[in-house]
Amino acid sequence: MTQAAHAAPDLAPPPTLEVRGGRKNFGAVHALRGVDLVARAGEVTALVGDNGAGKSTMIKCVAGIYPFDAGEVLFEGEATHISSPADANALGVEVVYQDLALCDNLDIVHNMFLGRELKKGFRLDESAMETRAAEVLASLSVRTVRSIRQHVASLSGGQRQTVAIARAVLWNSKLVILDEPTAALGVAQTEQVLQLVRRLADAGLAVVLVSHNMNDVFEVADSINVLYLGQTAAQVRTKDTSRTEVIELITSGSAGMAPGAVAPKISPDAPERATSATATTSDATTTNGSTSA
């Protein structure tokens, strides 16, 4: 039971993931200058922003590849430090990277269990892995692969994405982060992957979807988090916003949002963000950037 649940048992459960004021520097490069994110179970949270806004850095920090230099991370309401991929996996965080990291010369089952193979004595437990892989694919209503013993090299882009997503949900995950899962896909395959993304959330997982594609975002996301020059410009409910407003947030860091969701313009060269103006108590929250420049 979390502190938040003790304090207010009648409120909604805490978000699966909450990042408050996350910062990350690479030497002199301030890649993240104050990012806030709320990802709830049962919801797809889109993470959007222009090239270089900090999306990949943010998910790598959550995945423990580069720990945040500063800021707070709460997982299911509990403050936590994710300082390695093993920490992230132990919490139930799985990331599907854009390059997928699948092995072409292995079949679907072996790819799904790559690095975490099931063993029986000294041998691989092929039948247990096959059964489990088939169960997970069936639970995700994946019907487009002919055989789970098919080599991944023979799969289409959408099918490869499906295998990578299924691999992520195989490990009792609670939070699945997908980096541009539809970037290289055609229309029909994009639709299949988006349906799969939706099913992950409907199955109770928290899903973070990194995307440049507004069609995808508005089709599948419950909530949209916009990064602008390493800062969170706003996180808004999809039903309360519009494409025009989200695009404005992406390009300028501010927009004439719905009442209660106004994000003042963030100065591109603002060195610091005004922490007093930060509030991340709900996912209809905006984060103000410093305008001191």
Ligand SMILES: Nc1ncnc2c1ncn2[C@@H]1O[C@H](COP(=O)(O)OP(=O)(O)OP(=O)(O)O)[C@@H](O)[C@H]1O
């Ligand atoms: N390992 C690194 N070393 C130095 N700078 C980095 C490193 N990784 C990212 N950056 C810088 O951090 C900033 C954010 O990069 P990031 O890759 O997170 O952006 P992004 O939002 O994912 O962009 P895109 O949409 O192009 O994928 C950029 O200015 C980038 O050059």
Ligand SMILES: [Mg+2]
């Ligand atoms: Mg990126």
